Amino acid sequence: MIWLAAVLALVASPVVAQEMQYSDSATQSCLEAAESYGAKIDCAGASAGQCMEDTPGGYSTVGMGGCLDRELAYWDGLLNSHYKAAMTRAKNLDADRPASMKDVPGAAVALRDMQRAWIPFRDKACGYEASLWAGGTGQGPATLGCLLQQTAKQALILEPWG
Known part of the structure; x- marks a missing residue:
């Protein structure tokens, strides 16, 4: 996981942290207006994009990394919230199963797995x-962008199950 260490080093810049103009509001507004999973x-990326626009040097490698990392944290929080809600629902479904089915792995185990x-x-x-960046300067932001997208997709997959 050398690439992850490089990404974490990228977002640790104190200069960017002091100047970062980040807010979750662009992503939250987009989600409130969206009516489908695809929308x-x-x-995903709306707040990071706004951050890059609003932050001096936001389109630098370090600026992009900082903005993407902050929105990744937003989606990670949403993922954890949706997972908790889905797990509560799964456990309730399992509790309501007939006695003859109690020994069969249920929804909570399936969700966890x-x-x-x-x-x-x-x-x-x-x-x-x-790996597509072969260690180039775009590797950090590309990796964070991927983590953001994958986390957003999983959070939204879990949302209706909660």
Whole structure:
């Protein structure tokens, strides 16, 4: 996971952290207006894009990395919230199962296993994205953009299950 260490080093710049003009509002407004899964997916990156526009040097490698990292944190929070809600629902479904089905793995186990399988998929997909940059300066922002997109997709997949 050398590429992940490089990404984390990229977003640790104190200069960008002090000047970053980031708000979740562009993504939140987009999601509120979106009526379908596809329209919601299109919202991923809205706040990062606005941040790049509003931040001096926002289109530099470090600026893009900082903006993308902040929106990734937004989607990660949404993913965790949706997963918790989906797990609560799954456990309730399992509790209502007939006694004859209690020994068969239920919805909560299936949800947990699905999420555990998704994490290595996300990491492999974004590792591939990183490899396309062959260590170039765009590797960090490309990797963060991939992590943002993959996390947004998973958050939105889990949303209706909660």
